[in-house]
Amino acid sequence: MLIQSITATNFRKYQQLSIKDLPTQGVITVSGLNESGKSSIGEAICFALFGRTFNLTGTAVTKLIRWESDAASVSLTLSNQQGVSYTIERSIDSKGNSDASLTQAKGEKVIAKGTVDTDKAIHDLLGYTFNTFTDSFYLVARDLSNPDPDSNSIKQMAGIGEYSKISDELTEATTLNQQSIDELTPTVNKHHQALDTLNIDETLLPELVDAREVIALESEQKHELNGELAELSSTYKEQQKQFKRTRNGWRFFNTLTWILVPLMLVAWGIWLLFNFFPQQVAALSQNPEIAPHLEKVNDGVNQWGFQVTMGLVLLTSLILFFKWRSESKNDSQLADAEALSNTLKVSHEHSQHSLDGLVTARLRQTLRGKIQPQSALSSPPQNDNQRLLKLTAECKDFSADDTELDNTVQRLRDTLDQQQRELGQLSEPLEAQIDTEKDHSDKAGVIRSALRGVQTEIDDNQKQIDTQQTGVQLLQRASDALITDFNASITSRTEKTMPLFTDNRYKQIKISKDLSVHVYSDEKMDWIDFDEVSSGTQRQILLAVRIAMSEQLAGNTDNQKQFIFLDEPFTYFDQERTKSSLAALPKINDTTCQVWIVAQEFPEGSHYDKHIHCPETGNHILSA
Known part of the structure; x- marks a missing residue:
């Protein structure tokens, strides 16, 4: 201009x-x-x-x-x-x-x-x-x-005014991003400190919940088994009597079977002989010793042979039916005996479930103080082990002694009942600990959510810083080339004026x-x-x-x-x-x-x- x-x-x-x-x-x-x-x-x-x-x-x-x-x-x-x-x-x-x-x-x-x-x-x-x-x-x-x-x-x-302007804007933006990071960093540290204070063990809450479910299931099973044991003795006695009666009936019908079957076969043979084999009967009548009796037999067969034979068939069939029915009833009663035996066996097995097998070692240390050291749950009784094994086998064929069974079942019920009460004693502190851990977990979740938000903001700022710094570096490279050209141009332009001045x-x-x-x-x-x-x-x-x-x-x-x-x-x-x-x-x-x-x-x-x-x-x- x-x-x-x-x-x-x-x-x-x-x-x-x-x-x-x-x-x-x-x-x-x-x-x-x-x-x-x-x-x-x-x-x-x-x-x-x-x-x-x-x-x-x-x-x-x-x-x-x-x-x-x-x-x-x-x-x-x-x-x-x-x-x-x-x-x-x-x-x-x-x-x-x-x-x-x-x-x-x-x-x-x-x-x-x-x-x-x-x-x-x-x-x-x-x-x-x-x-x-x-x-x-x-x-x-x-x-x-x-x-x-x-x-x-x-x-x-030098021709880098726009480059410098953009570079300054990027640098200013980087400064603002870094300020944001610096402002957010104490918040991140505060959240981390809060998490450290809570001292959350991520595996403890699932472990506690699993333990609660295991204890609740074990308590329910002991309760159900105790109820079954309450009726086991009376049921056993009643079924034992029925089994004995059924067994005696089977023996009676079995004896009759051994008697009637031969008689039926003989009657059938005589009737068949006189009705279908006359030549053989004629041959026998030639014998002077047999002939007098044979005539009487022939008269009897002709008059009553068929009726007697059919009567024996019907009677034998009826006896065989009652024998089969007795056998079926016996089998059913033995199946019931097997169920009673299994109940006794399962109840005994559950009575041997100790605290060690129900919860982890870490929780055992926490829960042991809630029950007695020598309690039925900490140290299940071993006195009736052999007797229970014997009774379990004898129950299968109703050969167990009633009195011995009554006494053993009562002791087993007492054990299960005591263990159930002790499991109930563990539920309350376990629930309290679960509530505490849930509260800590909820607080930690809120803190982590806030931490993720802050960390995301920091990461976004850092990404912007990285991008801006890359932009500044690229602009600097371009500016350096222009500065070099500018310096060379100024040096060249002063060659006329400087000697003069x-x-x-x-x-x-x-x-x-x-x-x-x-x-x-x-x-x-x-x-x-x-x-x-x-x-x-x-x-x-x-x-x-x-x-x-x-x-x-x-x-x-x-x-x-x-x-x-x-x-x-x-x-x-x-x-x-x-x-x-x-x-x-x-x-x-x-x-x-x-x-x-x-x-x-x-x-x-x-x-x-x-x-x-x-x-x-x-x-x-x-x-x-």
């Missing part, structure tokens, strides 16, 4: 300021005594562009208003390389109220109104901020310093990655640190660097033609070097082609394309 004109009203010392007909390429010199308003021209440019100056910002900007005036205004007209003109108008009153507008000169097209919209539009038009402007195109009097690698202006000049004593500089400056000394034939040269020479070198960086920034922001305002740049220059610098500045490059130079005076015969002489203190109007 090139300045075409600048006008101001009641700005600083000026009641009226009007500078027009400015050359688009060349040197514009501004001279005058102290307090003549030389620097006010640069401040007017700053105020028009950014609504502030190098030293005044915020509410202090009202100090720009000329004394005894209520408001100040500035109008600045700029043009780009295509020749399109823009006019910026900005004003401020003594109460701090400000206004601004940006207008495209051709057709008086209003681009923006109001300070907020105008500031944004100016930034879009220029491509840089106030800080970048004062680090490049606008040199404040006595403001020359070594480039700061962390400066946003330097980053914008240093009277050919120093011709080359080298800028490292961290923007530290080294100067090549022909006298020492080596690179020397920037701090090794005199302060005056440092200022001369930095002026060359400033012009080179301005050219670089103009290229980065697509400003192919750019003004540069240098306030007192030749403080440490002698008159000859000042004259030669003024003559050479417009020819250094084609970009920073409009060069404003401010000084109290210039050597006689100095080159300039336009000269502005600021009036003495009493004159408040400048027109040039």
Whole structure:
């Protein structure tokens, strides 16, 4: 951007300021005594562009208003390389109220109104901020310093402004994520400490529940067996009597069977002989000894043979039926005896179930104190073991003694009853322990749920940090390449100006990655640190660097033609070097082609394309 004109009203010392007909390429010199308003021209440019100056910002900007005036205004007209003109108008009153507008000169097209919209539009038009402007195109009097690698202006000049902005945003986000992690970490530690205080054993509650179920089942089985044993003796006696009666009946019918079956067979044989074998009967009748009896037998067979034979068949069949029925009843009674024997056997086996077999070793240590050491559950009685084994076998065929069975069953019932009571005594403390563990488990569940939520949040923050750090690293790699190119570009651009400003004593500089400056000394034939040269020479070198960086920034922001305002740049220059610098500045490059130079005076015969002489203190109007 090139300045075409600048006008101001009641700005600083000026009641009226009007500078027009400015050359688009060349040197514009501004001279005058102290307090003549030389620097006010640069401040007017700053105020028009950014609504502030190098030293005044915020509410202090009202100090720009000329004394005894209520408001100040500035109008600045700029043009780009295509020749399109823009006019910026900005004003401020003594109460701090400000206004601004940006207008495209051709057709008086209003681009923006109001300070907020105008500031944004100016930034879009220029491509840089106030800080970048004062680090490049606008040199404040006595403001020359070594480039700061962390400066946003330097980053914008190097073409990494957007990279740096994104990197800063990622770094800031990483800081916020890390702060979140740091804030959440005590909560995680608190939850872990709470879990440690609860000292939850994940296996204990399932173990307790299993033990409760086992004890409840064992108690129920003992109760059922005790009820069965209560009827076992009487049932055994009754079934034993029935078995004996049935057995005696079977013996009776068995005896009759042995008698009737032969008789039936003989009767059948005689009847068959006389009815179906007459020849054999005739042969027998030839025997004189048998013949008399045979006749009687024949008469009896003919008269009663069939009836008697059939009667014997029916009687024998009936006896066989009753015998079979007795045998079936015997088998059924023996099956009942087997069931009684099994009841006795199972009851005996359950009476031998000790606490050791019901619960785990850990729970035994907890529950042993709830029952007596020599109780029926801790140490099941062994006195009736052999007797019970014998009775179990004898019960199967009803051969057990009634009295012995009664006494043994009663002792077995007493054992089961005592064991059942002891199991009941264990249930209460077991339930209490289960309730305690459930309460602890519920509390632990709430804590773990909260812990998972916090840990998930921490993990999410950590993932974001990892992603952001990767992004910063990638941006840093890209920035490093651009910084290297920037340093090489600045080094190359200073080769024209530095010999001019240093009277050919120093011709080359080298800028490292961290923007530290080294100067090549022909006298020492080596690179020397920037701090090794005199302060005056440092200022001369930095002026060359400033012009080179301005050219670089103009290229980065697509400003192919750019003004540069240098306030007192030749403080440490002698008159000859000042004259030669003024003559050479417009020819250094084609970009920073409009060069404003401010000084109290210039050597006689100095080159300039336009000269502005600021009036003495009493004159408040400048027109040039």
